[in-house]
Structures are given as C-alpha cells and as structure tokens.
Amino acid sequence: MNDFIRSMARPTPGRPARAALVGTSFKHEHLGAIIEEGLPDGFFEVHAENYMGAGGPPHRALAAIRERHPVSLHGVCMSIGGPDALDLTHLARFRDLVARYEPAFVSEHLAWSSHGGTFFNDLLPLPYHRETLDRVCAHIDQMQSAIGRPILLENPSTYVMFASSTLSETDFLRAVAQKTGCGLLLDVNNVFVSAINHGYSAHEYLSAFPLEYVGEIHLAGHSEQLDDEHQPLLIDSHDSPVADVVWDLYAQVISRIGAVPTLIEWDSDLPAWPVLRAQAEAARQIMTQRIPTYNEGLCHEA
Known part of the structure; x- marks a missing residue:
C-alpha cells in the first residue's frame, strides 16, 4: 500500500476515526460542478x-481534478486472467499514467478481455483452479513490477460458472493476495449480482471473503432482466442508484472492517452531479455510523 492508503487506515479503539473517504466515477460532464462544489x-x-x-481535453480535465483531489486509476483491459501474455505496449502506457498522475489507488479486474491479439469489450470470467491461479499471479507480479507498486484486484460480476473450478472465488482471491502482495477491491454490487445470478447467498460469500486485504470498495447500480428460462438475471450496468439491498450488504461489511475508501460507480444514464455526490455522501454516512460498531467489536476481541 502507498502512503496515501496508509493515511486512510482503519480506525483502532482509543483513536479518533479518520475522515471517511468517498469518491465517484469522474465524467467530463461533471467537471464544472466538481470544480465549483468539490467533494x-x-x-x-x-x-x-x-x-x-499523450494529451488533449481528457488530460486537461483529469489534471484539473488531480490538482484538487486524489484519483483512482482503474484498468479494464489488462486481461489479468487471460491465457496470453500481457500486452507490453498497453502495460507501458498504464505505467506511464501511474507515473504521470500518482494515483491514490490502482486497480484491475479478475477477468480476461483479450485473446490472440483481439480485445473484447467485456470482462470475461475464468475458472478457478491451480493453472489460472498461477497465471493470474504471474500477470499481477508483472504488472506490479512495471508500475512499482501494489494493485487492488476486483472481484467480478459473473453470469456463468465453470464446472472445472476447484477453488471458490473467495479462496482464489485470498490465494492471489497472499502470493502477490496485491490488495483487493471489494465490489459489493458485483457480489450481489453474482449471488442472484448463480443462486447462492451474498451474505455467505462476504463471510468467506478475505476482508483483511480490502483497500477499496465499489458500489454501483444494476439492472434486472429475465434469462431464457424466465429466471432473474442481474446486470452490473452502472446506470442507476445503488440498490437498498447493496447498501445493507455494504453496511454489514463496514461494521466488520471499519471505514474503507468507497467509490460510487455510475457510467451511463448519468445523473446531475448533486445526485451522484449524494450517493457518495450516503456511503460516508454509513461509514460514520458504523465505525463505533467496528471499534466496539475490536474492544470485545481484545
């Protein structure tokens, strides 16, 4: 973890809680309001x-944000879980962005998105077994070596499961963190989406999740559909407010691990900035309310 993440460390009994750090996706449509109102x-x-x-309006906008706030650099195309070697050109460009903006958080997905030199516009799932574990760990080691710092690896939202898996997703993530030294980005909406799609308990998944490695949390909205058998199918769409059930799961996580930097993802059907900011402040309120519960738990453990 870098110094910024250490500065946002979870509270401990007897010490005042640090500010609950919250964030949102940055969209250029909100630039003026963000600069005027801040977060x-x-x-x-x-x-x-x-x-x-190299430059242009995207970098001017991001530079304006970076002057005022920490940023999180979230990769979506590294193909950490892919069968091919990492794309060295893409990795070099990612490394240069890290050096240029010195982000507070750097993250990628437990997924694959390329094969044979072709990139797909999807974050695709992978089977959880020894072969994929070794490949994912090797790719993370390569990425962390290139950028000179640990990354956070995000749990996926999935729509299929592999019969060939020999590890649970939570055990797979724990093994990756232990072997590579990376942290984890816990996407609570992804947990709920996958649980509904595959018919398991989101609460049991979170009970098994290696929360000790979590350095950031994502929250987002999802959409509801029906599959070909007319069963519920949730899509991690990032186009609506966080659902009440996801807020409840989030509150339970915070009660267990204390305040963790939390980001609201909203990527399409964008609302006005005050709506998005209110979602972030709702996360802050939950952290503020739940920190005493977390501290009380630590005191009982002691």
Whole structure:
C-alpha cells in the first residue's frame, strides 16, 4: 500500500476515526460542478484506457481534478486472467499514467478481455483452479513490477460458472493476495449480482471473503432482466442508484472492517452531479455510523 492508503487506515479503539473517504466515477460532464462544489475528503476514479493518449481535453480535465483531489486509476483491459501474455505496449502506457498522475489507488479486474491479439469489450470470467491461479499471479507480479507498486484486484460480476473450478472465488482471491502482495477491491454490487445470478447467498460469500486485504470498495447500480428460462438475471450496468439491498450488504461489511475508501460507480444514464455526490455522501454516512460498531467489536476481541 502507498502512503496515501496508509493515511486512510482503519480506525483502532482509543483513536479518533479518520475522515471517511468517498469518491465517484469522474465524467467530463461533471467537471464544472466538481470544480465549483468539490467533494470534501473525496476522490475520483477514471478508466485508464480513456487516458492513454499523450494529451488533449481528457488530460486537461483529469489534471484539473488531480490538482484538487486524489484519483483512482482503474484498468479494464489488462486481461489479468487471460491465457496470453500481457500486452507490453498497453502495460507501458498504464505505467506511464501511474507515473504521470500518482494515483491514490490502482486497480484491475479478475477477468480476461483479450485473446490472440483481439480485445473484447467485456470482462470475461475464468475458472478457478491451480493453472489460472498461477497465471493470474504471474500477470499481477508483472504488472506490479512495471508500475512499482501494489494493485487492488476486483472481484467480478459473473453470469456463468465453470464446472472445472476447484477453488471458490473467495479462496482464489485470498490465494492471489497472499502470493502477490496485491490488495483487493471489494465490489459489493458485483457480489450481489453474482449471488442472484448463480443462486447462492451474498451474505455467505462476504463471510468467506478475505476482508483483511480490502483497500477499496465499489458500489454501483444494476439492472434486472429475465434469462431464457424466465429466471432473474442481474446486470452490473452502472446506470442507476445503488440498490437498498447493496447498501445493507455494504453496511454489514463496514461494521466488520471499519471505514474503507468507497467509490460510487455510475457510467451511463448519468445523473446531475448533486445526485451522484449524494450517493457518495450516503456511503460516508454509513461509514460514520458504523465505525463505533467496528471499534466496539475490536474492544470485545481484545
């Protein structure tokens, strides 16, 4: 973890709680409002692939945000879980972005999105077994070596499961963190989406999740559909407010691990800035309310 993340460490009994850091996706439509109104104790996330050009309006906007707030660099095309070697050109561009903006958080997905030199516009799932574990760890080691710092690896939202898996997703993530030294980005909406789609308990998944490695949390909205058998199918769409059930899951996580930097993802059907900011402040309120519960738990453990 870098110094900024250490500065936002979870509270401990007997010490005052630090500010609950919250953030949102950064969209250029909101630039004026963000500069005018700000987001106290806030940060903004951008997708790295949108800023891999040398300059122009995207970089001017991001530079304006970076002057005022920490940023989170979130990769969507590294293909950490892919069967091919990492794309060295893409990795170099990612490295240069990290050096240029010195983000507070750097993250990628437990997924694959390329094969045979072709990039797909999807974050595709992978089976959880020894072969994929070794490949994912090797790719993370390569990425962390290139950028000179640990990354956070995000749990996916999935729509299929592999019969060949020999590890649970939570055990797979724990093993990756232990072997590579990376942290984890816990996307609570992804947990709920996958749980509904595959018919398991989101609460049981979170009970098994290696929360000790979590350095950031994502929250987002999802959409509801029906599959070909007319069963519920949730899509991680990032186009609506966070659902009440996801807020409840989030509150339970915060009660267990204390305040963790939390970001609201909203990527399409964008609302006005005050709506998005209110979602971030709702996360801050939950953290503020739940920190005493977390501290009380630590005191009982002691």
